[in-house]
Each structure stands twice: as structure tokens, then as C-alpha cells.
Amino acid sequence: MLTVGTGALARSSNSLVVPAPASAGIGQTNAGRIPEAIDPVPRPGNKPLLKLSLAAYSYRQYLDLKKPSLTLFDFIDIAAWGPLEAVELTSYYFAETSDAYLKKLKDRCRQHGLAISGVPVGNNFCRRDPERLKSEIDTVKAWLERAAKLEAETVRIFAGSLERGDTLEDAQRRVVAAIEECCAHAEKVGVKVALENHGGITATPELLLTLVKQVRSKAFGVNVDTGNFHTADPYADIAKIVPYGIVAQVKTEIIRADKKREEADLPRIIRILKEANFQGYVALEYEAAEEPKVAVPRYLKQLRQLVG
Known part of the structure; x- marks a missing residue:
């Protein structure tokens, strides 16, 4: 069983849902229709291949650097007792x-026979100030280099949230340009960039895919977060982005448009991934209220049975 101590409060993140302006459709910019430059990720073979990982963020209240009671080394040792192929080492x-x-x-x-499935970072490419945007890009590039040294497969990034006075179209152009710059660096170091559906200007499948379909890089795909579509039918929305997924984070709850939390249908989520012939790491990212040292082993056991 996984065991941990007690620690500091959980890290949290704020997301802003940004609707598309009525004057421009989701698939448009001021320059016209968005070219669909990226196709769904090729899935070689006839069978899905899901490899189970555990996100360090699941133990955020113990790993918080302000008052840590665990180190990342402790987390790796703990995860080694689980039925895992990999760990996800959150940059925070x-x-x-x-x-x-x-x-x-x-x-x-x-030493424990674990791969590193990815290194999630926090960033905001919606920055309007050029110097602040450059700083965000430089941060992601630095973590791409670190991920390469760790032999991690992906670096998870965010798009960000619309700033006051900005327009969706302008923000989208800046975000796409920033992602492409990071992807060019990722290709050089041998790591992939995974854009997460994480509120803001990725709050719906349509908004997310508006960005994804503009990025021209083989080192790019989606980090499918199963808990981040707060919509009328999160499961249907997850299915829309899975074809572009190169890594996934599975949460144990979903939040619909009415903001009510409910237990996630994990068999349904794994079925969605398998039906799309998903091939990649699937990381449990536990964020619910129950004590992680109790809940995480239980959910890992369930996911192991579902993943196979």
C-alpha cells in the first residue's frame, strides 16, 4: 500500500472560461479559417496500449516546497509499491x-523499474506583455531540456486565460506562436509538448482544438485531462480530444456545467481511451478530498484492472 505523512495545503489553480466572441466562430481568426495542420495522432497496430503512471501532484499537500514532508525521491519510493509503469514528476x-x-x-x-511519463509545468501563453510572454516561453524551454535529461516523454503545458482588454483571436495567435516556438525546441531535445485542456482558452473541446489544429510540429499533441471539461457532457467532450492525445491524466471526479462534483465513471473513461486506440501513459492525478494515502492505492488498483 502507498503510505505518506501529513503536510501543507494543496496547490490550486484558477481557470477562466472564455467564450468565443459572437463576431467570430471558434474555427476562425481575423485572417480567416484556421488551417487544420495537425491530424489525429497515428495509432500503429490494432490494439490500444495504455501504460499506468502516477502524478506527483496527487501528493501535492506533502510535496509543497513551502513546507514539504515528502521529497520527490520519497514519492518515487512510494510509487514503486504501486502497480505502475511510470511516475509523472510535477515541476512544482x-x-x-x-x-x-x-x-x-x-x-x-x-532502480525501481519506473519510467518518467512526463513533467507537467505551469505557464500562461496568453500574456500580452512581450517580455512576460518571452519569460513564459523560456521557462517551458528550460523544462523541455530538463525533461530530456530525465528521459521523460512529455512536458505538459497550459495555454492560459484571457487577460483583461484582450481578444480571443489575438490571444490564440500568441499562444499558437508560443507553442510552435517551444515545439521547435522540443524537436531538438527529443521531448514532446502536450497541451492540456485546462480552462481558460481551452475550456471546451472546440477552443482547445482551435489551437491544436494550428500547431505544425511532430513533437506536439494533447494532454487529455479527464476532469477539466466542466460542461454538460464531459465524457463526450473527452472523446472529442482523445484522437489528438499523446498522454492522459485521469481524475477520479468530474464537474459538470452545474459545478457539482461527482465520482468519475472510470470504466467509461478507460473505454473511451481504448476505443480511440490510445497509446501512451495514463497518469492518475488524484485531486479529491479523501486522504491520498487511502484513496490513491484504491484507485490505482481499479485503474490497473481497467487498463490491463
Whole structure:
């Protein structure tokens, strides 16, 4: 069983749902129709291949660097007792970023036979100020290089939220340009960029795919977060983006448009992934209220049975 101690309060993030202006359709910019530059991710073979991972964010109240009771090394040791192929090492909890530290993390994973499925980072590419936007891009590039040293497959990014006085079309253009710049760097270092559906200007499948279909890079895809569509039918919306997914984060709850939380139908979620012939890591990212040391082992066991 996974066991952990007690710790600080959970990290939280704010999302702003941005509707498309009535004067422009979701698939348009001021320059006209958006070219569909990226196709759904090719799925070689006839069978899905889901590999189970565990997100460090599941233990955020213990890993919070303001008052940590666990280190990432502790998290890796704990995860090694679970039925996993990999761990997801959230950037928020790296005590340092030196090459020596990264090598120790990679080596600890190897000792336990665990891969590193990804390194999620927090960013906002909706920044209007050029210097602030450049800083956000530089941060992602730096984490791409660190992920490469860790031999992680992906770096998870956000698009961001519309700033006051901005327009959706202008924000979309900046975000796409920023993602493409990061993807060019990702291709050089051998890591993939995974854009998450995370509120803001990715709050619906249509908004997310408006961005995704403009990015021209083989090092790009979607991080399918199963808990982040707060819509009338989150399951149907998850299914719309899975064809573009290169990694997934499974949450144990969904929140519909009425803002009410309900237990996620995990068999249905895994079925959606399998029916799309998804091939990649599926990380449990636990965010519910129950104590993680109790809930995480139970959900991992259920996911192991579902994933196969």
C-alpha cells in the first residue's frame, strides 16, 4: 500500500472560461479559417496500449516546497509499491534543477523499474506583455531540456486565460506562436509538448482544438485531462480530444456545467481511451478530498484492472 505523512495545503489553480466572441466562430481568426495542420495522432497496430503512471501532484499537500514532508525521491519510493509503469514528476516539487539532482531522480526511477511519463509545468501563453510572454516561453524551454535529461516523454503545458482588454483571436495567435516556438525546441531535445485542456482558452473541446489544429510540429499533441471539461457532457467532450492525445491524466471526479462534483465513471473513461486506440501513459492525478494515502492505492488498483 502507498503510505505518506501529513503536510501543507494543496496547490490550486484558477481557470477562466472564455467564450468565443459572437463576431467570430471558434474555427476562425481575423485572417480567416484556421488551417487544420495537425491530424489525429497515428495509432500503429490494432490494439490500444495504455501504460499506468502516477502524478506527483496527487501528493501535492506533502510535496509543497513551502513546507514539504515528502521529497520527490520519497514519492518515487512510494510509487514503486504501486502497480505502475511510470511516475509523472510535477515541476512544482523539484527542490532544485541541477544536472546532478536530475540524474539522481532518473536513477531512483530506474532502480525501481519506473519510467518518467512526463513533467507537467505551469505557464500562461496568453500574456500580452512581450517580455512576460518571452519569460513564459523560456521557462517551458528550460523544462523541455530538463525533461530530456530525465528521459521523460512529455512536458505538459497550459495555454492560459484571457487577460483583461484582450481578444480571443489575438490571444490564440500568441499562444499558437508560443507553442510552435517551444515545439521547435522540443524537436531538438527529443521531448514532446502536450497541451492540456485546462480552462481558460481551452475550456471546451472546440477552443482547445482551435489551437491544436494550428500547431505544425511532430513533437506536439494533447494532454487529455479527464476532469477539466466542466460542461454538460464531459465524457463526450473527452472523446472529442482523445484522437489528438499523446498522454492522459485521469481524475477520479468530474464537474459538470452545474459545478457539482461527482465520482468519475472510470470504466467509461478507460473505454473511451481504448476505443480511440490510445497509446501512451495514463497518469492518475488524484485531486479529491479523501486522504491520498487511502484513496490513491484504491484507485490505482481499479485503474490497473481497467487498463490491463
